[in-house]
Amino acid sequence: MSEAAREKINSEFKANRNETDREKIDELLKTAEDCEMLIRTTVIQSELVDIEKNLYRMHLREDLAYQENESPVEEK
Template sequence: AARQKINEEFKNNQNETSEEKINELLKIASDVEVILRTSVIQAVHTDSDKILLVPRKDLLQDNTPYLDKPTKK
């Protein structure tokens, strides 16, 4: 769905000649790329009742332990 929307937006703006508008559109595209890379995970149906998650490196983060009490300084 995301790829279709991206292609649609590029087609809608392919004749844009304003450098300012083009830079604005490229900035939006870059921001969307960051959001998709860090927030969306891909999944593949492997069986009728199983899904394989395929996280990208950008999505993985260090495991931070939960602390009930703040650390003293």
């Protein structure tokens, strides 16, 4: 998970740490679960392997939501 995502999640939990309304807590937890699913299924992490070749290694997980993308058509 990216540092920005981690910081946003932590700040939201801290902002609502004193919440006592059970319905509001359930709503916040549902939102957190939805965000986790979105990040887990749509974000691909990669690491730089060779800076000179601009080569990256992608870390693919089984739960990624793969999509078929058409190759761009080059104009002649």
